[in-house]
Amino acid sequence: MGWKTLDDMELNGKRVLVRVDINVPIVEGVVTDSTRIRRISPTVRDILAAGGRPILLAHFGRPKGERRENLSLRQLVPTLERAFETRVQFAADCVGPAAELAAETLQDGQVLLLENTRFHAAETKNDPELAAGMARLGDVYCNDAFSAAHRAHASTEALARLLPACAGRLMQAELQALESALGKPRRPVTAVVGGAKVSTKLELLSNLIEKVDTLVIGGGMANTFLAAQDVPIGISLAERLMTGTAREIMEKAKTTGCTILLPRDVVVARKFEANADHEILPLGQCPEDAMILDAGPESVAAIAAVLKASQTLIWNGPLGAFEIEPFDTATNAAALQAAALTRSGKLISVAGGGDTVAALNASGAGTDFSYISTAGGAFLEWMEGKTLPGVAALIQ
Ligand code: AMP
Numbered sequence: 001m002g003w004k005t006l007d008d009m010e011l012n013g014k015r016v017l018v019r020v021d022i023n024v025p026i027v028e029g030v031v032t033d034s035t036r037i038r039r040i041s042p043t044v045r046d047i048l049a050a051g052g053r054p055i056l057l058a059h060f061g062r063p064k065g066e067r068r069e070n071l072s073l074r075q076l077v078p079t080l081e082r083a084f085e086t087r088v089q090f091a092a093d094c095v096g097p098a099a100e101l102a103a104e105t106l107q108d109g110q111v112l113l114l115e116n117t118r119f120h121a122a123e124t125k126n127d128p129e130l131a132a133g134m135a136r137l138g139d140v141y142c143n144d145a146f147s148a149a150h151r152a153h154a155s156t157e158a159l160a161r162l163l164p165a166c167a168g169r170l171m172q173a174e175l176q177a178l179e180s181a182l183g184k185p186r187r188p189v190t191a192v193v194g195g196a197k198v199s200t201k202l203e204l205l206s207n208l209i210e211k212v213d214t215l216v217i218g219g220g221m222a223n224t225f226l227a228a229q230d231v232p233i234g235i236s237l238a239e240r241l242m243t244g245t246a247r248e249i250m251e252k253a254k255t256t257g258c259t260i261l262l263p264r265d266v267v268v269a270r271k272f273e274a275n276a277d278h279e280i281l282p283l284g285q286c287p288e289d290a291m292i293l294d295a296g297p298e299s300v301a302a303i304a305a306v307l308k309a310s311q312t313l314i315w316n317g318p319l320g321a322f323e324i325e326p327f328d329t330a331t332n333a334a335a336l337q338a339a340a341l342t343r344s345g346k347l348i349s350v351a352g353g354g355d356t357v358a359a360l361n362a363s364g365a366g367t368d369f370s371y372i373s374t375a376g377g378a379f380l381e382w383m384e385g386k387t388l389p390g391v392a393a394l395i396q
Contacts, residue, residue, distance in 0.1 A: 001179065003394040004166040006043070009140055011052035015103055017138030018043060018168060019057045019155050019390075021145040022076060031079045035374070043144045043168035044084050044111060055103055055112045055138055056080075057094060057155045059148070065121025073116050080113060088113055094120070094155075095133030103137040117155045124153050131158035144168025146175070147375035149390030150382075160393035167394055175391065177371035178382050181350040182211055186311035192303070192334065194219030195317030195354065198242045204316065205249050207385035209258040214306050216261045218295055218319030218330065225250070225262050226292075231284055234268065236291040261306060265296030267320070267327060274324040294320030295330035303334045307347065313338055315351035316383060318359040332363040339368035352379035 009016075020040045025032045047054045061071040073090070080088045087110045091102035094114040106112045114137075117123045122130040131154040135141075141163040143149065148156050149171070167175060181189070191212040193201060198221045208215055217225055223238035228246035253260050264283060268290040269276040280296045295303075307313060315338070322328040341347035351360055352373030360366040373379040378388060 001175065003175070003391065004396075005172050006046050006050070006142065006166055006168065009142075009164065009166050011047055011050035011140065014052050014139040015055055015106065015137065016047050016052045016140045016142050017055050017057055017134065017159070017163065018047070018142045019145045019148070019159070020168075021147045022056075022058050022073070022080075023060060024076070024079070026075065029075060031076065034079055034083065037076070037079055037083045039170050039374075040144050040168070041083050043142065043170060046169060047142070048084075048086065048109060048111075051108070052140070053106045053108065053110065053112070055106065055114065057114050057117055057134065057159075058145070059118040059123065059153075059155070060116045061118070063116060063118050065118070065124075067119045071116055071118075073113055077113060080111065084111055086111060091115060095130060095137075099137055117153070120154075122154060124151070126152045126158050127154050128158050130154040131162055134159050135162040138163060141165040142168045143390055143394060144170045145390070146171045146373075147378050149375075149388040150378040150386070152389035156390040157393045160390070161396075165394050165396055167391075171391075173371070174373055174375065177350050177373070178379075180348055180370075181312055181314040182383070182385075186348060188213040188310050189312040189314070190214045190216060190306055190310040192216040192218065192313065192315040192319070193317050194221065194319045194331070196220040196237060198224045198239055198246060201317070202245065203384040203386075204380060206252075207383065208314075209249060209253040209256050209260075211385075212258055212314070214259045214261055214310070215253065216303055216306065216319075216334075218263065218299075219317055219321075221317075222263050222295070223292055225260075226283070232286050232288070233292055234286045234288050234290040236286070261302060263292075263295040263299040264302055265298040266292040267294035267296055267329070269293050269327075272321065272324070275326070276324075278326070293324075293327040300330050300333045303330075304337050307334070307337050307341060310347060313347055313349040313351075314383065315349070315360075316353040316356050316380065318355060322355070322359045322362065328359075328362065331359050332365075335360050335363040335365035339365035342370055343368050352376075353383065354380070
């Protein structure tokens, strides 16, 4: 893997600069979901237990280089104190004299939170001077913000090159899960890719056909693949201009030994709304004035058979219009099947990106997946086979 973890670092008596993602939702000054804060707690606790002094660096929202009080991290101090069960000091800047004094006087057992890194326009420019200012505050750098690792910013990239660097617990779990799914996976590997459009997932599909044994394509993007094979799709969501690309992907898959599984039957309706009149039709029979909103039972059975024969699953995107019943049926059935196989130890299942977390949680299957990434953009870029600057910078 090439990167270090907290276990590889000497932390006793050291100031540890920890890049975290604490972009929690706030309504009228109240944190309405503290999941992201709970997820970084193991890193903070482990540093404290090893005698280190955690100094948290984070961005919050998009202040675009301006100091904006509603995007100050100060408002998170009480929530952080509750989560870490210790005193959290706050410095009103992430570099400069105030931050340096706060870092120097930080006591054992306490945590220091630095102000929003994006109050400096230099942060998103990966500015070496800003990174050098941050590096003066710590002895060790720990990145626990996988969700920000696809951006080369001063606190995620340049800074990592200036200090001994390692991954935090959340980053470590995320990288290990992704490595087990696409790095050196147990085969056969199946990818399920759904969602609205081919155009937004082109790089994803191109990378996956090189790496997986079976690629299940569902959702709106499957319609584009069906149209590419001259299967009638009525007024379904599809990208007619992408049919050539879809054909290229299918051709390339033949050369890489990847089997593409498209819907075999479809659920069609005339309206995109919950409980719209609908019918299950064999492929090729979608009426001109109807739209395909989900995969049918035959398709679900075919997906189930593939999952049963797989050892590893990587999933992004719903198989149908999962927000409106009953067009969540195929997504729910496949998710529950993957969850059951995971529970019985037969499948490693990793999912993430965009609507996937919501779709899997709605199906009730989310908790049984081996790993669900909430990282969004970073997860997708990893699935696309891209090098994430924040991860690459940890390899020293
Ligand atoms: P994405 O963000 O690309 O993962 O796309 C997710 C969106 O695709 C969700 O809002 C789904 O409702 C939508 N979607 C999936 N399948 C279909 C379909 N057959 N027709 C229309 N929308 C769909």
